[in-house]
Amino acid sequence: MSDSKAAPTVVFEVLRFHPEKDKAPYLQQYSVPVTRGMTVLEGLTWIKEHIDSTLVWRSSCRMGICGSCGMFINGVPRLACNNQISHLHSDRISVKPLPNFEIIRDLVPDLESLFDRHRSVKPYLIRKDSHEQHHPVGEYFQSHQELINYIQFAYCIKCGLCLAACPTAATSDKFIGPQSLTQAWRYTIDSRDEGAGERAEQLYSSHGVYRCHFAGTCSQVCPKGVDPALAIQLAKKEAFVRAFGIRKQRRAARVAPPVENWVRNRDIPAPPTPTIEKSRA
Amino acid sequence: MKNRLNNRLGLGGWLGGGRYGVDRYAYAFHRLTGLGILAYFIMHIFVTGMRVGGQEEWERTMAFFNAPVFKAGEFLVFLAFIFHAVNGIRLVIVELACGIGRPHVPAYPYTNSTMRQRPFVVAVMILAALLMITGGVDFYFMLN
Structure with missing residues (x-):
């Protein structure tokens, strides 16, 4: 990270590849101002909004749930949304598409x-x-x-x-x-x-x-x-x-029979009265 | 239109430890030493096969392989064998799911089987180093 406290920047080194224009992939550098808590995904978004609108990647939830933004970040496969730039402890962030998958374009792997x-x-x-x-x-x-x-x-x-x-x-x-x-x-x-x-x-x-x-x-x-x-x-x-026959084949779980003569636990409060009529379908 | 670029890492991804942990390097060394031992074994069969050519042929071959460079090579094979053997025992243990933990509900910060078997890796390195030092002393100072 830069020494300047006012505008710390990191250099994003991003692998670019357009299947209709490029014969081979190449690296492109972008200087990105870093704010506190900024993730790699937010860094890429900043690049797209301010420097290069042609940069392509795949993302959705931004909270490590959908699994869309997997990338090869500083030599390790990570979710871009799940990793803060400051936690990478480097002023150069290498971002490449996930290896072992074919590249569709830029940072988008074919899963x-x-x-x-x-x-x-x-x-x-x-x-x-x-x-x-x-x-x-x-x-x-x-x-x-x-x-x-x-x-x-x-x-x-x-x-x-x-x-x-x-x-x-x-x-x-x-x-x-x-x-x-x-x-x-x-x-x-x-x-x-x-x-x-x-x-x-x-x-x-x-x-x-x-x-x-x-x-x-x-x-x-x-x-x-x-x-x-x-x-x-x-x-x-x-x-x-x-x-070695140490363990026998287990039997699959049976279907539980319907519960009869059940009694509500007094410690568990009753559900609220339905606000709409129960569907008869 | 299917116009995709191949991004498979190939041999570099197979042997390169990259920025992963010590276990990945142990994996790479295990494979490399295995190939080294296999190469030595094939050469060993060829060399001992020279005995068929009679005593003179055998003694000429032995004299050739007594050169310091081959002795150093033999010591490298010994080092490879030690690492491969000790690390192989670790792999047998962990691949039978011993010492790598049980399934649980993941809670952050996550732990994993690789972390749990790390003491085995440390033990392998210590034991391999001790055997290598002992073997080195034996190889260079006591055999002559």
Whole structure:
């Protein structure tokens, strides 16, 4: 950061590429005045508003929820909205599109390969009784511990940072990748799911969990604390214990029967009277 | 129109530690040392195969490989073997999900499995350094 307290500035070094104009990407520098708490995304917005309206990136929520603004900032995949410029401790901010994804334009990566991999692991509950699943008559039983087993992995926002940081994904486009392997494990370990066998084909394929050698960077860069490396190692452990018959196949959660003769807990106040008539549809 | 620019990092992303943590460097060194040991193994088979050519051929080969540069190379192979072996034990442990924690509800500031197994990495470095020093003393001062 500049020494001047009145107008501290940083230099944004942004990778530019226009597929219809440029043969190769190039770096462009912008001097940006930094205000307190200013994020990298706000810096890019300042550039677009004051210097170069042609700069392109993808963002939406500005609060680390949508996962749109993943970028390669100062050599590490990060969400631009989630990182303040002052926290980077540098007067030069390098901003490039996420590696291991094709570039659409400037800072916009093509995440289609991520979504294809995500779809390939069947990231949804699979039940043998599909009729019951599509015509539910009640809830599935699930204990708190069964919820804890997968809830961390359900926090994934599909930003692609883990795939951009993964050294295996850097050389192989067939590797399913930390995000999708984590989602495969998230549904496999869900007590309501019966699709472990279907997902095992992907999970334990030659491009599955055994291509991971614990570089650990996927977990380090994850902005939501999902910890893909943990999910992948748990999947490996599961295969190991099953191979040796240490753990038996669990039974999927049953549908809870309707509650009869229930009594309201007097400590919990009654809901307010409805202000509109209940729909009869 | 599909006009995309390839941005896959390739070998640089595979071997480069970049600005990631020590675990990423351990990953890169593990792969490099593995390849080094494999290269040595192939060379070793070739060299010991010289014995088939008779005693004279064997002694000529041994005399050639007694040069200091090959001795230093052999020591490098020893260092690579030590790191690969000790780090390999760590990987076996953590890849069986030991010492990396259990799933939990994430709360900021987040912790992760990479951070939790960091003591193993430190232990690997200390143990590898001790074995390398001991091996070095043995290699250069006691074998002769």
